[in-house]
Every structure is written in C-alpha cells, then in structure tokens.
Amino acid sequence: MPGRLVGVSVDEDGQQAYRLALQTREQHIRREKATSNICTAQVLLAVMASMYAVWHGPKGLKSIAERTHATAAVVADRLRAGGVELVADRFFDTVAVRVPGRAAEIVAAARDEGVNLWQVGEDQVQLSCDEVTTARELNAVLRAFGLPGDIESVPRALPEPAALDGFGRTSDYLTHPVFNSVTSETMMLRYLRRLADRDYALDRGMIPLGSCTMKLNATTEMEPITWPEFGALHPFAPVEQTEGIRQIVRELSDWLLEITGYDDISLQPNAGAQGELAGLMAIRAYHRANGQGARTICLIPASAHGTNAASAVMAGMKVVVVKTAADGSVDMEDLAAKVEQHRDTIAAIMVTYPSTHGVYEDTITKLCGLIHDAGGQVYVDGANMNALVGLAKPGHFGADVSHLNLHKTFCIPHGGGGPGVGPVAVRSHLAPYLPNHPLAPEAGPATGVGPIAGAPYGSASILPISWTYVRLMGGEGLARATSLxxxxxxxxxxxxxxxxxxxxxxxxxxxxxxxxxxxxxxxxxxxxxxxxxxxxxxxxxxxxxxxxxxxxxxxxxxxxxxxxxxxxxxxxxxxxxxxxxxxxxxxxxxxxxxxxxxxxxxxxxxxxxxxxxxxxxxxxxxxxxxxxxxxxxPVVRRIDGAYGDRNLICSCPPPESFED
CATH class of the missing domain: 3.90.1150.10 (Aspartate Aminotransferase, domain 1)
Structure with missing residues (x-):
C-alpha cells in the first residue's frame, strides 16, 4: 500500500497516539510483489494547506468560497449580457466561454491588460477567479472581450447562487475542534509553537537517519521560496513572464550535470520515486526505439530501496532479485548468472552507489560492464549522492541514468517526507526519452515519454533552495561537504x-x-x-x-x-x-x-x-x-504498533456512499 496511512494507537500509559500504520514506508515495499512506488508525502505543502484551514476554519473557508463564486458569477453575467456564450451554466470558480475563431485574439488582449486567460483551442477561453480577484481585473477581462469594464465592486456573497443549483454542500466539514478553536493571531502563534515543541527537528540536535541525509537547510536557502515572484508563479504562466525561474532551472540543471557527469537532465519529477520511474521509462523507450521491446527484465539487488522494484513494475518491467554477498555488496557471481540467464531480455539493473549498506563497492565498474555487454542499461539510484558530490561522477563510471534527491543531498527539507524533487539525469543516448509536457514544448524533448508530473518543471517554486545551496557552496565547498x-x-x-x-x-x-x-x-x-x-x-x-x-x-x-x-x-x-x-x-x-x-x-x-x-x-x-x-x-510513551494497525482512520466516505 502506498502513502501515509495513519493509525490511531495508544502508548504505554494508555494515552492516544498516532503512528504510521501497516509499515507503509518505502523500505517495506515487497520486492517481487510491488505495485506502487508512492512513498513521498509533500509534508511542507500539506502543513501549509492544513494551517490555512486551521486559520480560517469552516466559516472562513465558506466565506472565501462564497466570495470566489460571487466573483465568477458577476463576470459570467456581464459576459452573457454582452452576447458571449457560456459553455456551461453550472460553475464554481471557472467560467468557460465560446468565442468562435477569437480565442487567441481575446487572450492576447487580456494579456495586454495584465491578465492571463486560458486558451482552449481556437474557439474557447477559460478564466478562473479566487478570493483575491478584484473588480479592476474583472474589468480588464471584459475589455479584452470588447465589452465595457464598469464593475464597481465584487459582492462578498450572492443571495441566490444560481450557478450552484443542485451542487450546494449540505454535509458538515472541518468538525475537529482544532479548526474551530483558533480565533486570533495570538492563538494561532501559540498553536504552531505547541506543535513545533512536540517535534524533534534539526534545530534541537542530530537526526542520524541512515539513507535519508537529514542535513541543515539554511535560512538563506529557504527564504527565497517565500518571495511571491517564485511562490505565486503559476506553473503555466506564459514563457515571457517566467524568465527568472527558467534561468534558475537552466543554471541548476547545468550545475547538476557537471556534478553527476551526465549529458541531459529533467527537473520535472517531484519525488525520488518519480525520478526512478522517469529513468526506467526512458530506458524502456530507448529499447523500443532500437527494436528491442522484449527487454523487460530489471535486475535489482536484494538490499535496494523498495521503491526501486515498485518503479520497475510501474514501468512495465519484471523484477529479478540479485543476491547480497556476505560483505553486503552485490553478489557478483549471482549477478553473472542472472545476466546469462536473461541476456536477451535484460532492460536494466538498478543499483545504489555507494551501496545501501553504506560502502563504496569496488565492483561497480565491473557490474556496469556486465550489464552493458548484455545490452542492458545501468540505473544508479542517487539516494546516496551525499557521498559522491565533488568526488565521483556516476555518468563517468558506467551509469546511464540516475535520479537525484534534491530533498536530501541538495538541501531541500526532507523531514517528514518532503517536499521532494527527484530530477532524472541521463547520458546522451537516453536524452531523447526524458519527460516532456504537452502544454510546455520547451520543457522536454519532442520524443519524450510524456509528463511524469502535472507541471512542466515539477515543484519549480522550491528549486531556489538547491540553486542557492550550490551557488553558495561552489565546487570546492561541495567536495568538502562530501568529505566531511x-x-x-x-x-x-x-x-x-x-x-x-x-x-x-x-x-x-x-x-x-x-x-x-x-x-x-x-x-x-x-x-x-x-x-x-x-x-x-x-x-x-x-x-x-x-x-x-x-x-x-x-x-x-x-x-x-x-x-x-x-x-x-x-x-x-x-x-x-x-x-x-x-x-x-x-x-x-x-x-x-x-x-x-x-x-x-x-x-x-x-x-x-x-x-x-x-x-x-x-x-x-x-x-x-x-x-x-x-x-x-517526548509527548507520548512507547506506542502499541499492533493496536494502531487495527485502528486506521480514513477521511474517505464509506463505499456505500457511492452506491447511488
């Protein structure tokens, strides 16, 4: 099972406690039976969203929703009155209109007014409102349609929201006391302080989690993500409006390629597991392009992260496990036997270097040679790049593709599972098969495998963290950090x-x-x-x-x-x-x-x-x-794990609710 299943457990004193249930961490994914590689929880984003709900509460969120819908309804009424055809009479915040042959013209006119609209083909335009949309912006939209821009103000709510007929919510929401008890900025401040006090974070002391690289995320690196120029930038904003973030993408990409020794890279995957999948999809596409689509075997050492096997399965491969030698390294005799057994169908091997056992294996180049001789590709997991940066380059010692965990090695916060960024870097022969995006031709090769994430550059708003880290450290500093x-x-x-x-x-x-x-x-x-x-x-x-x-x-x-x-x-x-x-x-x-x-x-x-x-x-x-x-x-005593596994909480409606 993927993700973060939280069980309601009890501690040694009988007090309520929460615990990840059913061992839902990446290391517990079963190798040959893996079906999903999801393991990253975007914790920073989840905390931001949940604190938004705590601050506003159910009444505040309803007020926001009412104003958002009222704004959309006002502009829809004006467009309809001006002879513009609405695609649908039922909507919440997004109004779609039909303008035969005029879509590009209207979108361009709105852009001249300082507003971005969404063009859908040649005949349709969409616009979305939110709680901060102003009358000035609505008037700019109306002028782009050739209509008078004379809206004076936006109502906070509509007495009868006709566009929501039949869709109004009747059930309760945010009923937990925490969403109904924070009524002032002071109370919010104290609530956040209480939560922080319960955590053991790097500001208290060392977090020596192996295979996780819980390093310092400096304030200097973190501050830029709070700037609206990055944080409020829409992922599909026009190219000419996003020169700054694109420069960061280009420069960070170039630096990561210099660090790893690869030829091309995609920053689109927004988790390490997504980077794994993207790399394996590139390998599969490469084999198909060479008429070797039958190569579907992925060799994976027994010590590998569970996500490796799961990613291989998701990419349409069959996992074959390679044994671990007594010293913890890949069993080269077993590897040679497996290579010979599957010589004509090997697609790839997935290895971690240094190994998952925390050792620089001196057989890595021999391993790469065995796979290449059989016609396969070598995927080196970048989870342990903190032991390589400035000292060795995977692209130079035989690897064909790696994903990098910017949320480990390159200082994006990793605590609690995210936010993640898992770029995939490749040698030149795999570059044509990197991820691309149908709505952003510049974000990948035309021959790419398609999008691996919803946005062209994944979690672009947090890339300034890694950019700042690399820029401040420089090559000498990065090598010294690895040595330390x-x-x-x-x-x-x-x-x-x-x-x-x-x-x-x-x-x-x-x-x-x-x-x-x-x-x-x-x-x-x-x-x-x-x-x-x-x-x-x-x-x-x-x-x-x-x-x-x-x-x-x-x-x-x-x-x-x-x-x-x-x-x-x-x-x-x-x-x-x-x-x-x-x-x-x-x-x-x-x-x-x-x-x-x-x-x-x-x-x-x-x-x-x-x-x-x-x-x-x-x-x-x-x-x-x-x-x-x-x-x-600590806030709780030792937790009864079995109790938590038997008492899951789920916010999903019961299956019976879908019967109608």
Missing amino acids: AVLNANYIAARLREAYPVLYASEDGLVAHECILDIRPLTAATGVTVDDIAKRLIDYGFHAPTMSFPVAGTLMVEPTESEDLAELDRFCDAMLAIRAEVEQVASGEVSITDSVLRHAPHTAVSLAQEWPYAYDRQVAAFPDGVDPRAKYW
Missing part, C-alpha cells in the same frame, strides 16, 4: 565498533557516508531489541537512526556533514551509555522487562504519576550527559 560527511560516518563507526559491531565495511574497515550498527547479537544474548535502543535514545535527546533497514535488527546511522565533533561525541556517548544499560540486562542485574530500555521513552507526565518501575526517575529522564535545561520531552 564521510569522515563523520567513519568517526562514529570507529567510536562505536567495539560496543556495536559495524555490519559492513570495506577491506580497510572504512564506510562511506553511513554505517550499519548490528544489534542482533545483543538481542540474541539479552532480549534487548533495536526498538529498545531507538526509544531509549529519545530520553538521551536524540532522534533514532533508521531501524531495521536495509537489514532487520540493525540501526543505520548517517550524521551528514552538518554535525560538528561535539554533537558526534554527544551521540556516541549516548550510544555507549545505552550499551552499559544493555550490559546490566546481560549480567542479570535487571531483567529486560523491568529495564529502563523496555519502558523508554519517558514523558514529563509519566514522572509526575505513580512510579511503578524499579529504576529511578532521574535515570529515566535525565541519564548521564543530558542537560536538564535543554531537555527534549
């Missing part, structure tokens, strides 16, 4: 290796930009699980690393270049202190069921209630190294 990310990961691996075995490393004992700590031996010996350690880390003031991916029972740690030595040491000290708590269980000093590990994390409320545990409150909430003055307090 790798150095930081190796420092953590070196400090923690004796307490927690590092599962995979190169022959010289080094890792790439992340390392996998193996908790399984501790679990076997003591019963302490990866969940116990992850939850206890919250008491120490840390977000947990990635749990049980790509190997069950492990922690995957990625510090990025954004953390300094003091924060790295704070994390390592916390992990070593937790290891000492595990040793108390191992020695029999405490049982696992009575240990501080099993009952972590601890909320402030739990400390004030009757204390049923053998360990001290001080040990629970303020272990060694935790500054009481800077304590992060």
Whole structure:
C-alpha cells in the first residue's frame, strides 16, 4: 500500500497516539510483489494547506468560497449580457466561454491588460477567479472581450447562487475542534509553537537517519521560496513572464550535470520515486526505439530501496532479485548468472552507489560492464549522492541514468517526507526519452515519454533552495561537504565498533557516508531489541537512526556533514551509555522487562504519576550527559504498533456512499 496511512494507537500509559500504520514506508515495499512506488508525502505543502484551514476554519473557508463564486458569477453575467456564450451554466470558480475563431485574439488582449486567460483551442477561453480577484481585473477581462469594464465592486456573497443549483454542500466539514478553536493571531502563534515543541527537528540536535541525509537547510536557502515572484508563479504562466525561474532551472540543471557527469537532465519529477520511474521509462523507450521491446527484465539487488522494484513494475518491467554477498555488496557471481540467464531480455539493473549498506563497492565498474555487454542499461539510484558530490561522477563510471534527491543531498527539507524533487539525469543516448509536457514544448524533448508530473518543471517554486545551496557552496565547498560527511560516518563507526559491531565495511574497515550498527547479537544474548535502543535514545535527546533497514535488527546511522565533533561525541556517548544499560540486562542485574530500555521513552507526565518501575526517575529522564535545561520531552510513551494497525482512520466516505 502506498502513502501515509495513519493509525490511531495508544502508548504505554494508555494515552492516544498516532503512528504510521501497516509499515507503509518505502523500505517495506515487497520486492517481487510491488505495485506502487508512492512513498513521498509533500509534508511542507500539506502543513501549509492544513494551517490555512486551521486559520480560517469552516466559516472562513465558506466565506472565501462564497466570495470566489460571487466573483465568477458577476463576470459570467456581464459576459452573457454582452452576447458571449457560456459553455456551461453550472460553475464554481471557472467560467468557460465560446468565442468562435477569437480565442487567441481575446487572450492576447487580456494579456495586454495584465491578465492571463486560458486558451482552449481556437474557439474557447477559460478564466478562473479566487478570493483575491478584484473588480479592476474583472474589468480588464471584459475589455479584452470588447465589452465595457464598469464593475464597481465584487459582492462578498450572492443571495441566490444560481450557478450552484443542485451542487450546494449540505454535509458538515472541518468538525475537529482544532479548526474551530483558533480565533486570533495570538492563538494561532501559540498553536504552531505547541506543535513545533512536540517535534524533534534539526534545530534541537542530530537526526542520524541512515539513507535519508537529514542535513541543515539554511535560512538563506529557504527564504527565497517565500518571495511571491517564485511562490505565486503559476506553473503555466506564459514563457515571457517566467524568465527568472527558467534561468534558475537552466543554471541548476547545468550545475547538476557537471556534478553527476551526465549529458541531459529533467527537473520535472517531484519525488525520488518519480525520478526512478522517469529513468526506467526512458530506458524502456530507448529499447523500443532500437527494436528491442522484449527487454523487460530489471535486475535489482536484494538490499535496494523498495521503491526501486515498485518503479520497475510501474514501468512495465519484471523484477529479478540479485543476491547480497556476505560483505553486503552485490553478489557478483549471482549477478553473472542472472545476466546469462536473461541476456536477451535484460532492460536494466538498478543499483545504489555507494551501496545501501553504506560502502563504496569496488565492483561497480565491473557490474556496469556486465550489464552493458548484455545490452542492458545501468540505473544508479542517487539516494546516496551525499557521498559522491565533488568526488565521483556516476555518468563517468558506467551509469546511464540516475535520479537525484534534491530533498536530501541538495538541501531541500526532507523531514517528514518532503517536499521532494527527484530530477532524472541521463547520458546522451537516453536524452531523447526524458519527460516532456504537452502544454510546455520547451520543457522536454519532442520524443519524450510524456509528463511524469502535472507541471512542466515539477515543484519549480522550491528549486531556489538547491540553486542557492550550490551557488553558495561552489565546487570546492561541495567536495568538502562530501568529505566531511564521510569522515563523520567513519568517526562514529570507529567510536562505536567495539560496543556495536559495524555490519559492513570495506577491506580497510572504512564506510562511506553511513554505517550499519548490528544489534542482533545483543538481542540474541539479552532480549534487548533495536526498538529498545531507538526509544531509549529519545530520553538521551536524540532522534533514532533508521531501524531495521536495509537489514532487520540493525540501526543505520548517517550524521551528514552538518554535525560538528561535539554533537558526534554527544551521540556516541549516548550510544555507549545505552550499551552499559544493555550490559546490566546481560549480567542479570535487571531483567529486560523491568529495564529502563523496555519502558523508554519517558514523558514529563509519566514522572509526575505513580512510579511503578524499579529504576529511578532521574535515570529515566535525565541519564548521564543530558542537560536538564535543554531537555527534549517526548509527548507520548512507547506506542502499541499492533493496536494502531487495527485502528486506521480514513477521511474517505464509506463505499456505500457511492452506491447511488
């Protein structure tokens, strides 16, 4: 199942808590049975939309809707009275009119007046109104049709909205108390503050999520997306009105091509999973163009992200899994056997480099050669580009196509799942098959595979973030950032290796930009699980690393270049202190069921209630190294995952409502 299914669960104290249900994260997509690669939630956009609803509430939204419809109705009445034929008498905010042979002329006249209308063929024009449309703009539209522009004002509502007859809403909406309790700017400010206080974000400390690259998103990079010149720009605004954003698209594209060593790129995919799909669709189109449409096999290592397999299935390919060797690398013997077995039908291989196990595999060029010799293409997942930028170029060591996660490596915020941008970069022979768009010929090749997203340049309004990051860092700065990310990961691996075995490393004992700590031996010996350690880390003031991916029972740690030595040491000290708590269980000093590990994390409320545990409150909430003055307090205790899986919430109407 795709997306973010939220279950209503309970914590250890019986308090309500929310949790992603049914393991709906990308690493849990089943390889051979994948059907959808959706894994990105555009969280920033969702928060903006939901806060809009919180601020206005149901009454405010209705008022906005009434004014929007009244505006559209006023201009529709004037057009109808002037002899212009309406395509439909029922509408909300968009009025479509029939003007035989005059569409281009009217659209041009309106543009001269400073208003963009939408041309539909030669005979039809559409215009959309919203709550900020003014009488001046309506008059400009009327003049473009050759009618008098004499509207003095727009009513806030119509007494009888005839154009909505039969379509008026009768059901309640936004009934949750939060949409009905914020009645002032001060209350809104405090509500947002309360929500922020519940989050553990990078402004509190390190978020060492492996394979996610949770790095600093500097204010300097973020500020431009609040400028209306970017944020209020319509994705289909005329070319001559969008020179600024197009310059950013061109320059960022050129920089990304220089960084990756590829020949062409599309910024249209607005998620990493979309970038994967776009790359595989280009490969399929390339094979078809060469008369090799029967090439439908996609080889995928067992350690790969679940989205890889799902993207292959969506592109019409059949997934064949390649085994993982004992050292965590791609099993080259199994790969050679699979290549020989499917030699005439191999379309591609999807690999991540550095590997999903956090190691630079020295067999990557040999792997590329095997696939190319069989007539296939090599897709290198760009999820781990934070270990390559400025040091190595996928387009130069044998890859044919990669997607890049601008929301990881190039500083667009990644927390909570978005917003995502997943450009797809290709070598020249695949360039004719990049995404294009029927409404924007300049946004891709004429021979492209079609649109992969609704807008020609995807989430163009947030591209200034990555543009600013690359522009400020420069080539030398980007290479230094990569080196620091790798150095930081190796420092953590070196400090923690004796307490927690590092599962995979190169022959010289080094890792790439992340390392996998193996908790399984501790679990076997003591019963302490990866969940116990992850939850206890919250008491120490840390977000947990990635749990049980790509190997069950492990922690995957990625510090990025954004953390300094003091924060790295704070994390390592916390992990070593937790290891000492595990040793108390191992020695029999405490049982696992009575240990501080099993009952972590601890909320402030739990400390004030009757204390049923053998360990001290001080040990629970303020272990060694935790500054009481800077304590992060979680809001809920350990969550009952199974309960959440059985109690899903869904805002969709029940199936019975569609029977009529």
